[in-house]
Every structure is written in C-alpha cells, then in structure tokens.
Amino acid sequence: MQQQHALKVYKFGGASVKDAAAIRNLVEIVRGHAADSQLLIVVSAMGKTTNALEDIFQRAHAGTAYAEPLAVLQAFHEQVAQELFADETPPAAVASAPATPTLDHLFAQLHGQLARVVPHDDYDRQYDQIVSFGELLATAVVAWALQAQWLDCRPLLRTDATWREGRLDWPLTEQQVLATVPPLLLRGPVVTQGFVGGTADGVTTTLGREGSDYTAAIFAYCLQAESVTIWKDVAGLLNADPKFFADPVRYPEISYQETIEMAYYGASVIHPKTIKPLAVRRIPLFVKSFLDPAAEGTRIGDCRHGLLAPAFIRKNGQCLISFESKDLTFISEENLEVIFGALAQARLKINMMQNSAISFSVCTDFGAYRLDKLLDQLRDQFTIHYNTGLELYTIKNYDAASIGRLTAGREVLLEQRTRQTLQVVCRGGSEFIR
Ligand SMILES: Nc1ncnc2c1ncn2[C@@H]1O[C@H](COP(=O)(O)OP(=O)(O)O)[C@@H](O)[C@H]1O
C-alpha cells in the first residue's frame, strides 16, 4: 500500500522540455503518474539553452556583441509559451501559481545581469550568474503548464563559492529544504530548478554541467523520498550510448556501485554525483523513457547481479598532456606534487594517468583557458607535449570481443587495464561503432 506521504521526485532534462510538444508530453506523464503520491519536479533548461547561454556569456565576457543570440533565445522561449498558452491569458495561469515569474520578468533580469558582466574579469563567478537562467526560464514555463507551484531552489541549496561546481553544505541544505518544501508538497506538485544553488550571500552558483540529476538526488535525500525517476530520451540505462554504439542493450536492474562507476567514467546519461546521496538513503533511481512512459526502464538500487554485458563509455574532447623532466631526472613524488598542484589550480580533472621513467602523462577534458593556465605554470620546469581532439573509451567488464570492437581502425595513444576495466585514449576512427 502507498505510504500516506510518499514522495516521488521526477527529473525532466533538456530533451524532455525541448519544445511545446515535449512540455505537453511532460504534463501527460505527470498527470498519469502523480495521483497517488506527492511530487517534486526538477527541471533543466529547455533543449540546448545552456549551450546558448554559455555562448552569450562568452561574448559578453570577451566584450563582444551578444544581442543577436540573446534575441534568438528570448524568441524561442516566447514561441514555446505562445504555443502552450495560446488559449489562456497568462494572468489565469499565474493566479494558480502566484510566485511563478513571467518570461518578461526573467529576461529583464537576464538583460540586467549581462549588462553587469565585466569583460575579462572573474570568468567562473560571472558565468554562474548568466548560465543559471536556463533553469529559471524552463521551470517558469513548466510550472504554468502544470498549474503547479514554482519554487526558487537557490536559497535552499546552499553551496560554497566554488563557481561552476558549487559544493553543497548538506546539513544546512537539508534543514532548509525540510523547513520549506513539505508544506508546499501538501498543497500539490512543486516545480523547481535543477543545476543551480546559492551561496550564503545569496549569489547564484551552478553545480556542474548536466547537474540537474544531482539536484533531484539532493532533494530526494533531504526529503527521504520514496524514489527518483529521471525521464530521458532512451529506454533506460543502456550498456552504451546509442548515439555512438550500435545495438545497445538495456540493463533492467543494476546496482548503485556499477552505475556510479559508469557515471564516473563518463556515461553522460546520469551525472556522477547523483548516485551517492541516493545510495546512502537507499532510494531507488528509475531511468525511464519520456517517449514510452509505460515501458519498464531501468531500476538502479541496492541489488546483486551476475556479470553484466560489457559497458562502453565514450568521453570526447580529451587532451593528453605529457610532462618530461628537462634534465633526465626521474619523475619523482616531488615532481608529481608540483604537477598535481598545477592541475588542481587550473581545475583540470584527471580522467586517466600514467608515468614512465622521465615522463608523466594525464588525460583531461580539453579547455583552452585551463590548459593555458597549466602550461604557464609548468613550462619552466618541464618539457610539455600535448594532443587535443582525442577520445577516451572505457569498457567495464571487458572481454576480447568488446576490445576488438572498440579499437578496430583506431590509433591507441595510451592504454590501461585492471581486472574489470579497460581504458584507451584514441585518435581517429569512425564516430559510430558497430
Ligand atoms: N549508457 C547510456 N545509456 C543510455 N543513454 C546514454 C548512455 N550513455 C550516454 N547516453 C546518452 O544520454 C542521453 C540522455 O542523457 P542527457 O542528454 O543528459 O538527457 P537530458 O539532458 O535530457 O537529461 C541519451 O540520449 C544518450 O545519448
């Protein structure tokens, strides 16, 4: 039997709110599933809005014109709202959810924030003030469409000032969420933003690209939800990304541990920070298709299973950097301390590393600005070579056939294997693997 106050958390990502038809489909899913439980709905920016906001911000930060892409973004949101609410006057929609801001109001705020961007200054902090608008806009539209309560999560999800990857103050966030959200849920579904939080000074932060899954897990943890469902454009958690691998298979059920490893290696379907808070409170995570809501999907939880089909994970946009001592001295702990310190300062994350006698190699996500920062710091001490435009592939539970399938026709620059996991940094080869 259903618990009296069982809470479900639903997370809808960019693809599930990409246009008016997608939002109508979301409304159908919520109406079809929500009658028997309280519902907190976490929503990401519509379609590719976050990328568009990144572009607009980069222009503002470089001191170049951004009016055109900003107008395109505004027209896109207005067009979706127009299609959804053509028959209704906005005041009727707003009356049922009084706190929901209008698009006009949010775009006026965004224009104001962009006008305050100081070119060439403090990139990461200013980025968060702009890029966070995608979720504010999307939740306003979805709250109207559902006639649901709109909640600004920024005062509740307290982070430090690590811009673009805010670190959560869990005890305070839990306290604030528990004080604010349950009374709202008693009144009906609540719609809130993924991806964003706020500092003690009330400045907006973001939680890392694709971080809305993590937001859903944060709310579920704090509110001890019965389950979280993330609605995607795929049938569930698959053993490979169908955009790059032929014939992927769905895992009907999979453990937190297997999933956290897949997410860590780069399976972009779930943000890597999502699993831990759910595992701590043993909250199951369902991955379901918004295109076929009645289908089974995947249940991620506290389960045991035998060996799974090999999982293929692809991370593109990689950079392989090699550091060589300038005087043939061996790579030592002292050298490594300097290299790791510089990587941390440049906020470059290591996806794979390997050392030899006089050289140390790391594979990281490529970012021109961060790489320059690293090179500036280390080029006096080391001879540095790097290659960009590479791919990092990981096979979990590999076998000979899966390795052959992956590496055929590809130049392998670096390889590493443990008993269960193989990783290769590659150049070239066809994008799609059969
Ligand atoms: N192992 C995997 N299983 C399923 N989908 C995957 C996997 N790895 C990558 N993906 C990709 O994740 C996409 C869905 O995640 P994402 O784009 O983050 O959705 P959204 O932004 O709508 O939340 C799928 O379209 C698929 O291309």
Ligand SMILES: N[C@@H](CC(=O)OP(=O)(O)O)C(=O)O
């Ligand atoms: N909109 C943010 C956060 C996010 O999680 O999006 P999505 O759920 O669409 O991956 C991003 O694109 O990074």
